[in-house]
Amino acid sequence: MCVVGGGVIGLAVAAALRDKGVEVTCLEHGAPGGGQSAGRTRQFRHLHRNPALIELAARARTGWLNWQERFDRTLLGSEGALRAGAERFELDALRTAGVPAVELDEQGAAEHFPIARLSQREGMIIWDPLAGAIRAAETISVLTEHLGESLQRAEVHSIAIEPSGESVTLQTSTGVHHSARCVICAGAGTDRLVRTVGLPVHQDRQAHLRLSFHAKVMPAPALPCFSDRSSDAGEIVYGLSDLGDRYAVGLAAVTTYPAVEDLALDVPHGVDHSAQCRRIVEYTKRVLPGLDPGPVDQVVRLTTTLPNHPEDGFDFYRAGPVLAIAGPNLFKFAPVIGEQMAEEATRDDASERPMIRATETGEG
Numbered sequence: 575m576c577v578v579g580g581g582v583i584g585l586a587v588a589a590a591l592r593d594k595g596v597e598v599t600c601l602e603h604g605a606p607g608g609g610q611s612a613g614r615t616r617q618f619r620h621l622h623r624n625p626a627l628i629e630l631a632a633r634a635r636t637g638w639l640n641w642q643e644r645f646d647r648t649l650l651g652s653e654g655a656l657r658a659g660a661e662r663f664e665l666d667a668l669r670t671a672g673v674p675a676v677e678l679d680e681q682g683a684a685e686h687f688p689i690a691r692l693s694q695r696e697g698m699i700i701w702d703p704l705a706g707a708i709r710a711a712e713t714i715s716v717l718t719e720h721l722g723e724s725l726q727r728a729e730v731h732s733i734a735i736e737p738s739g740e741s742v743t744l745q746t747s748t749g750v751h752h753s754a755r756c757v758i759c760a761g762a763g764t765d766r767l768v769r770t771v772g773l774p775v776h777q778d779r780q781a782h783l784r785l786s787f788h789a790k791v792m793p794a795p796a797l798p799c800f801s802d803r804s805s806d807a808g809e810i811v812y813g814l815s816d817l818g819d820r821y822a823v824g825l826a827a828v829t830t831y832p833a834v835e836d837l838a839l840d841v842p843h844g845v846d847h848s849a850q851c852r853r854i855v856e857y858t859k860r861v862l863p864g865l866d867p868g869p870v871d872q873v874v875r876l877t878t879t880l881p882n883h884p885e886d887g888f889d890f891y892r893a894g895p896v897l898a899i900a901g902p903n904l905f906k907f908a909p910v911i912g913e914q915m916a917e918e919a920t921r922d923d924a925s926e927r928p929m930i931r932a933t934e935t936g937e938g
């Protein structure tokens with residue numbers, strides 16, 4: 575079996591296939607985790623507007639805890655997540671799914687998130703104690719180590735389904751590769767690749783910027799994941815621990831970032847992020863006064879969204895022996911997506927059947 579892409583999803587699928595006793599080769603043309611999975615951390619939160627995604631997140635959390643135990647490393651922090659500008663139905667949905675979320679008053683918010691000034695927010699402030707910051711770079715590192723020689727450096731140029739429909743041939747930078755089935759987890763490279771087998775995947779692309787700041791004093795407790803949906807400070811924003819005394823902040827709505835041309839694999843040179851940078855810094859000064867407002871680091875990467883979904887979403891695609899995934903904000907779901915795609919890829923009966931599928935609003 576062949577997996578294309580060594581971001582968090584391809585690595586998770588390859589690891590799950592190996593767990594099923596399948597011989598797997600994962601082909602990655604650059605450094606593992608160097609695409610959309612780059613950076614130190616990602617948000618893990620349960621809160622989504624779509625209850626199916628809350629359930630998926632709860633299953634994924636179990637997967638993260640299993641990975642932690644198996645690899646004996648901290649991969650999911652216990653910082654919690656705080657949302658300002660939340661609605662009552664969101665708290666109810668979390669509780670229905672068994673997440674012990676609570677509403678906070680201003681004092682409670684200040685205790686959990688001392689670097690922030692969250693007074694006069696529209697809507698509720700919700701606290702999810704089971705959320706936290708995924709150690710993204712650490713996750714890529716343990717999965718890469720785990721896969722060993724199954725992970726190979728190669729760029730896949732094209733994929734062809736054999737006339738029998740029972741295997742695939744891949745033209746790659748290191749030669750021709752034959753495989754019974756192929757799972758495409760190539761991030762921004764997915765739509766380009768799957769066109770060769772007739773799968774109608776189209777991803778929109780945005781050049782995303784996330785900035786990191788130092789806390790003015792070493793935070794205790796560790797800083798939670800954060801999202802501000804209230805618009806009270808004029809921005810819809812997300813934030814999360816970037817480990818140690820660093821905190822990362824980005825704009826949540828994908829439309830606030832420059833759109834990038836179809837099929838681009840990377841953020842083009844010369845993309846101007848000065849407006850987004852200014853907005854993040856201004857927000858930080860107003861709402862996160864416990865951070866020193868001079869950015870110390872940044873992550874600039876493409877994000878990919880599916881235009882046919884009413885909100886952001888991800889989807890699975892299948893053409894005989896070829897299986898693919900496309901969409902944004904996949905990191906937090908990686909363990910459960912890995913298992914589900916491995917299950918689907920090893921099914922004898924390749925007929926259509928529903929897989930987990932999701933629609934969702936912006937921000938990781």
Ligand SMILES: Cc1cc2nc3c(=O)[nH]c(=O)nc-3n(C[C@H](O)[C@H](O)[C@H](O)COP(=O)(O)OP(=O)(O)OC[C@H]3O[C@@H](n4cnc5c(N)ncnc54)[C@H](O)[C@@H]3O)c2cc1C
Pocket residue numbers: 578579580581582583584601602603604605606607608609610611612613615616617618728729730731759760761762763764767782783784873874875876877901902903904905906907937938
């Ligand atoms: C700044 C930022 C912040 C984010 N925040 C969050 C968050 O808080 N929570 C969350 O859940 N998600 C978040 N996301 C989204 C999440 O990081 C991505 O959805 C996830 O990392 C995608 O993983 P992937 O494996 O699908 O793609 P990628 O990590 O992009 O991996 C795809 C890999 O395929 C390789 N590839 C492509 N084409 C080929 C080819 N032809 N041959 C061989 N290899 C190929 C690429 O080199 C790449 O390494 C964020 C994204 C960004 C950019």
